[in-house]
Amino acid sequence: MLLTLEDVRVHYGKVEALKGLSLEVGEGEIVALIGANGAGKTTTLKTVSGVRPVTSGAIRFEGRDLIGVPAHKRVQLGICQAPEGRRIFPGMTVTENLEMGAYGRKGGKGKGALGPDLERVYGLFPRLAERKSQAGGTLSGGEQQMLAIGRALMARPRLLLLDEPSMGLAPKLVTQIFSVLTEINQQGTTILLVEQNAVQALQRADRAYVLETGRVVRSDAAAALLNDESVRAAYLGGDVSASK
Ligand code: ATP
Numbered sequence: 016m017l018l019t020l021e022d023v024r025v026h027y028g029k030v031e032a033l034k035g036l037s038l039e040v041g042e043g044e045i046v047a048l049i050g051a052n053g054a055g056k057t058t059t060l061k062t063v064s065g066v067r068p069v070t071s072g073a074i075r076f077e078g079r080d081l082i083g084v085p086a087h088k089r090v091q092l093g094i095c096q097a098p099e100g101r102r103i104f105p106g107m108t109v110t111e112n113l114e115m116g117a118y119g120r121k122g123g124k125g126k127g128a129l130g131p132d133l134e135r136v137y138g139l140f141p142r143l144a145e146r147k148s149q150a151g152g153t154l155s156g157g158e159q160q161m162l163a164i165g166r167a168l169m170a171r172p173r174l175l176l177l178d179e180p181s182m183g184l185a186p187k188l189v190t191q192i193f194s195v196l197t198e199i200n201q202q203g204t205t206i207l208l209v210e211q212n213a214v215q216a217l218q219r220a221d222r223a224y225v226l227e228t229g230r231v232v233r234s235d236a237a238a239a240l241l242n243d244e245s246v247r248a249a250y251l252g253g254d255v256s257a258s259k
Pocket of ligand 1: 027028030031032050051052053054055056057058059
């Protein structure tokens with residue numbers, strides 16, 4: 016397994032946000048976390064990226080114990096989260112924003128070394144390629160989201176963590192973002208994804224976990240969850256067009 020969480024508990028003061036959560040992500044998979052507001056999805060990602068400490072439990076990446084490993088070291092190991100809420104650098108150009116993404120990674124930062132990485136991101140997001148010199152803050156919401164994902168890719172992650180990449184986007188753009196995520200995955204990056212847009216997430220994911228109040232209540236192949244009546248009623252808005 017690439018990533019393993021075992022009986023993880025996380026607290027915010029007295030509030031127990033994760034109550035013994037266990038999950039696994041295999042190399043090459045897209046795994047989705049779905050669940051109601053406050054279920055602990057974002058907290059799970061923060062725990063993996065290392066910005067939130069655990070109270071107890073185990074986190075392993077390629078068998079290596081991550082407890083106590085600070086966030087920046089986890090980036091060097093290959094765990095990278097796309098900036099939350101599209102937090103890009105508004106005063107910097109698109110290219111400069113992307114270059115910042117390579118800052119925390121190990122090696123390959125010498126002169127000209129970023130060229131292939133930039134080309135890869137611009138290949139995935141032609142809209143960004145057309146706006147290389149534009150200030151990040153003047154991009155549309157969807158373009159900023161693309162930039163945030165692109166910036167994370169510059170770190171050459173083995174495991175890409177994404178918190179609601181489709182939030183606030185028009186339906187057409189949502190489909191586009193999800194199709195790029197599939198492409199990123201096919202290029203070899205494992206993805207752990209949190210999504211409110213559960214139907215699209217399950218259509219793209221290999222497997223998924225359903226979280227409820229800090230625990231995993233279901234886990235299965237994404238297609239199986241997508242076609243499960245009770246999951247559809249509770250999490251997919253009962254959308255009958257949800258099936259693949
Ligand atoms: P959403 O879909 O609404 O983003 P989520 O599943 O991502 O929800 P989390 O953000 O992980 O849920 O929150 C899990 C629980 O932890 C919630 O009860 C939330 O109120 C609590 N929590 C999250 N962040 C904090 C914080 N900084 N301080 C106190 N409690 C917090």
